[in-house]
Amino acid sequence: MIERRLVTEALRMLLETATGKPCGTGALPLTAGKPAEPPYSVIRSLPLTLDGAPFSDLHEDAGTQYQVECVARSHAQAEWLADRARTAVLGRNTAGQWLNPLTLPGWSCYGRGLALDAGPEDDPSAVIVSYVIRFQLDWTPAG
Template identity: 75%
Template sequence: MILERRPVTDALAAVLVAATGKPCGTGALPLVGGKPAEPPYTVLRSLPLTLGGAPFTDQREDASTLYQVECVARQHTQAEWLADKVRTGLLGRDIRGAWLYDLSVPGWSCYARDLDLDAGTEPDPSAVIVSYVIRFQLDWTPAG
């Protein structure tokens, strides 16, 4: 089974919306009611996919996906608040160690979530739009 990206991207975008309470665009500015969303919002971008584990001819390979989340806001404090919500949504666990937000992709189990890069905001405090970049690696294995 080869991991399809679209279901992963959709599941990840749903987690971002649930965790932040704000719109999330996939690869572009999110739309709300057919119009561009006002900040704060997130933009999710899929980055390179790698396969590993079993030989290439084996359909039960593990996969690693890399995603970038851009937190877009009008102020630095707002961008940091949104980035905190994103990190909690993707990396947060409850007291039993279970993920706070499930990444549900049919046929696959996400067994590891890692922070790959936390770049913070740009250094210009007078910027009209502020962006905060975070990258996450998600590791998957076929379920069942």
């Protein structure tokens, strides 16, 4: 059985490293113990699906979905961070390999897809722009 918390942490680290901006898990990220200033991203776990072997079998495939909220001070900044997040998760090199591997002991991420790209939502009263993206990650036991 895939450990969801490990997938969440691997994706959080991938986004933070590849975008160069803080990423929180379900909440505003902290930088040096203080709330991060925009731009930053927040990931949220969405439904988990299992496919293949019976639930009691440890060799089933798993599909995880995550929502990434890119938070910024301007429309352009939100789109910039969303572009970096999409490239971080979905980007491939000329050989077809992922630019940023998602590593999880005992599991291989064989598929990545864009489930939703909702675009930016400006909130002039809050001086914050939020851009929502959802990713589907497909996993199979390694080896």
